[in-house]
Amino acid sequence: MNFIKVRTYAEMSKIAADMVEAQIKSKPDSVLGLATGSSPVGMYELLIEKYRNGLLDFSKVRTVNLDEYVGLSGDNDQSYRYFMNDKLFNHINIDKNNTFVPNGLAKDIEKECEDYDKVINELGIDFQVLGVGRNGHIGFNEPSSVFSKGTHLELLKEDTIKANSRFFERIEDVPTKALTMGIESIMSAKKIILVSSGEAKRPIIEKLLDCEVTPLIPASILKNHPDVTIIFSEN
Ligand code: F6R
Numbered sequence: 433m434n435f436i437k438v439r440t441y442a443e444m445s446k447i448a449a450d451m452v453e454a455q456i457k458s459k460p461d462s463v464l465g466l467a468t469g470s471s472p473v474g475m476y477e478l479l480i481e482k483y484r485n486g487l488l489d490f491s492k493v494r495t496v497n498l499d500e501y502v503g504l505s506g507d508n509d510q511s512y513r514y515f516m517n518d519k520l521f522n523h524i525n526i527d528k529n530n531t532f533v534p535n536g537l538a539k540d541i542e543k544e545c546e547d548y549d550k551v552i553n554e555l556g557i558d559f560q561v562l563g564v565g566r567n568g569h570i571g572f573n574e575p576s577s578v579f580s581k582g583t584h585l586e587l588l589k590e591d592t593i594k595a596n597s598r599f600f601e602r603i604e605d606v607p608t609k610a611l612t613m614g615i616e617s618i619m620s621a622k623k624i625i626l627v628s629s630g631e632a633k634r635p636i637i638e639k640l641l642d643c644e645v646t647p648l649i650p651a652s653i654l655k656n657h658p659d660v661t662i663i664f665s666e667n
Contacts, residue, residue: 433654434661435641441629444665445474448561448627451661453482455559455623461492465560465618466520467571468497468512471627472561476520483524490526496552497533498562498571498618501607502585504536510599510607511536534583534611545583545611552583552617560621564628566636567591568649572612579647580614615653624657629665637664 438444452475455462466472482488497512506513513533521531532551538544562570569575572586588596588608597603618624628637636651640662645652654660 433641433657436661436663438663438665440667441474441665444627444629444663445472445478447663448472448475448625449478449482451625452479452559452561453488456488456490456493459558460489461494462558463494463496463555465557465613465621466495466497466516467561467563468499468515468519469563471563471629473519475561475627479520480523488524490524493526494530494555495521495526495532496548496555496557496613497531499610499612500534500536502536502541502609502611503607506533506536510605534613536607536611538611541585541611545585548583548611548613549617552613552620557617557621558623560618560624562618562624562626562651564626564633564636564640564651565592566595566632568636568640568651570615570618570626570651570654572610573615573618573650575648575650577647579616579650579653580612581616582614583611583617584614586610586612615650619653619657621657622659624654624660626651626654626660626662628662630667633664634666637662 500512504511534548574589593606597606600606643652
């Protein structure tokens, strides 16, 4: 694992955005695996700026997102589909038909997971962007006794619900279930970056650098991947 430590969120975002830019320039039809949450927002802003300045063309880019809350429609402003449209897709020249997010309203969850895996397998992820939860989750793969394989339903841990409640009016409003890409799919990406910032994330980042690979710290699996860069900012 490559580890880059910087002081500010802006520096972290710039390094990450420059890496995405290099990826798209080297392969204009790249498949990007994308994350929501606070960590990649600055990177998305810079990608929009690069697009506006004529530096980046997203017309051939395809994206697959890591996860979606169960029970929220894409119109709900708390859904991850809404987040992606709002923070990135609405502002660049990507074809929304080429952007994939699990359907949180799917009646048949099992089929939705199978279909999502088919999309991931057919596209193949070139470049995966990750954040990390304080408990070490990636996507919504929570600490567990085994590493997950494909897309599946995950019951969110209390710590994750608490952390995500900052985006909701009341903690009771935070969905307790999500569909998430599996660990094996994340690991299938050719290249992975993980962005993370601030004091609250320092302990998990330090643990990650030190620990053995264990499903109790899902992000520890990244140690087995040949091309991972963790970018951590102190602030
Ligand atoms: C989001 C996701 C999560 C977040 C993680 C960190 O799609 O998959 O694993 O990356 O919870 O969230 P932030 O960046 O908000 O601290």
